[in-house]
Amino acid sequence: MGNKRILITGSDGFIGSHLTEELVRQGYNVKAFVFYNSFNSWGWLDSSPKDIKKEIEVFAGDIRDPHGVKESMKGCEVVLHLASLIAIPYSYYSPDTYVDTNIKGTLNILQSARELGITKVVHTSTSEVYGTAKYVPINEDHPLQGQSPYSASKIGADQMAMSFYRSFETPVSIIRPFNTYGPRQSARAVIPTIITQLAAGKKKVRLGAVRPTRDFNYVKDTVSGFISVMNSTRSIGEAINIGSNFEVSIEETAKLIAEIMDIDLDIETDEIRIRPSNSEVERLWADNTKAKALLGWEPKYSGIEGLKKGLSETIDWFTIKENLAKFKTENYNI
Secondary structure, eight states, X not given: OTTSEEEEETTTSHHHHHHHHHHHHTTOEEEEEEEOOXXXXXXXXXXXXXHHHXXXXXXXXXXXXXXXXXXXXXXXXXXXXXXXXXXXXXXXXOHHHHIIIIIIHHHHHHHHHHHHTOSEEEEEOOGGGGOSOSSSSBOTTSOOOOOSHHHHHHHHHHHHHHHXXXXXXXXXXXXXXXXXXXXXXXXXXXXXXXXXXXXXTOSSEEESOOSOEEOEEEHHHHHHHHHHHHHOGGGTTOEEEEOOSOOEEHHHHHHHHHHHHTOOXXXXXXXXXXXXXXXXXXXXXXXXXXXXXXXXXXXSSOHHHHHHHHHHHHHHHHTSHHHHXXXXXXXXXX
């Protein structure tokens, strides 16, 4: 696939920027779809090394616009579709926006892929589609449960993707990353929330529920998962978990971060950060057997030692003064 042009939607975001950079490093021909704005900002791609940026063709548009989406896909053979709205609390206030972006945006990609004869579409799902685990570890046969407007919109997008595969034989694969973390992640996520508050000298770290568990996946592993799915013909028509197969609570994660940073931790419950009781996902733990069997993929940052290594690399990035300055540690990011 090295000579094929690859379009990456959401390339200006956290995971998308890491994926874009890695594909360029590996010699792929990359076209980056970024969200149009009047500041001409390319999001995190603005921070990419110059030698990488000069190799990227940038297309500024809006995933909700079918005409712009189709235009961006012309001349491309592969689409890695990451563009979406992801903040769960914000979906409580603006669910309509999630339908437009996540479901209709995905439909725009699929329609254009069908019309243009795209050879592979990798659609990005999320572990949130499973809701609170009915059994662990969670495999791809686990029931889908929309416990927030965000997760419901992603379930809708996943089903739309599979419907195009079944109805029109559109070559679609669904990658389902569990809780990805790492440098550049928004402080709406729990790990950057903890790190940025501690790095800013806060005496008390304000968090929501700390008892839920998560399967944290370092961004380098998520990126390698995308590339593995993209390059595998066996992934077509499949939904595939990308996770570390390691479960840890939010509280344990916070203590681990404080230990690495050598800071005494005092957790303060912030009621505004608490999800509605039936919306909170209490337990996530990935079964990554399918990814290993179909793709030959497995995480390099696995288990407690892998988590410590990934957290250390994440802390190193966030505690650089110029990086920390990009985050508003006084505010709750919904």
